[in-house]
Amino acid sequence: MADLLTVDQLAQMLDMHPRTIRRYIRDNQLKATKVGGEWRIRKEDAEMFIGSKVDELKSEAMNDIQGFIDGKDSEVEGKLQVCTVLDCYVENQEAVKISEIIMSYMNQPDPTRGKAKFQYFFDDTEKKGRYIIWGTPTFVGKVLSAVGESVQ
Template identity: 30%
Template sequence: MKNYWTVEELAKELQVTTRTISNYLKSGELTGTKIGGQWRFTLEDIRKLTGEASLNNPITEFIENFTTPETFQQSLLALNIPIKNQEELETIRDQIIEQYNQVYSGGNRRFNYELLSPDYFRVILSGPIKYTLNFGAWLEQKFY
């Protein structure tokens, strides 16, 4: 897994010029670390710039937040879902979000997704055990 990206790599990934990356750095919209006189960017730096909702690792967040007796009856479910293209990703993502919003409206539930590769994206759910098991069963029926 790649830990750092250069200005050039980030510009290519975001489909902007290196000048745009420099402007983001000057304006403070992008933060990074200088290593050997060259800028390097972590995934968290990039997520802050692009505005992704989940800046923290949902698994770490789950472990840190659900350790008291009141929250111990929580569970975490992570699935890698195959996709054929960006359009299919958006369709599946929208179906999952709609189901997520309809099934359970209580607290202590989380939903994260991320594109792993052009062929897979990951869904991570956490919440009450019954909720995550039922949602997992729905995902299995719908997409596997």
């Protein structure tokens, strides 16, 4: 079951609304199966889907980063806000593991997190995972430390 994602997990990873993910499933743009009445997406199918949407998602991510730099309203809350880009030159499987570490922090109840956001891309050509994380400095620091400890 660890290789299956829920609609909510994939939506959070892609910074999309779960209804959007369900629409992609309904329109046969994303493969999924019902398990116990809930949609589940295999990680391989999610990666294929993300790959087909990667240019659109990268463009949106760059716009979000530029908006952050320009001081436009952020979805992140609090007096202190951070947007960081982490590049990891690793194979795809290790990149997915790093993404899972970040997602576990995104899904944990943590008062230091506040409203946070996360996007992930993998570039096969460069063998590079790119992770964009928005949040409070304390929360982003915890996430970066956990990633740093996991990658040797």
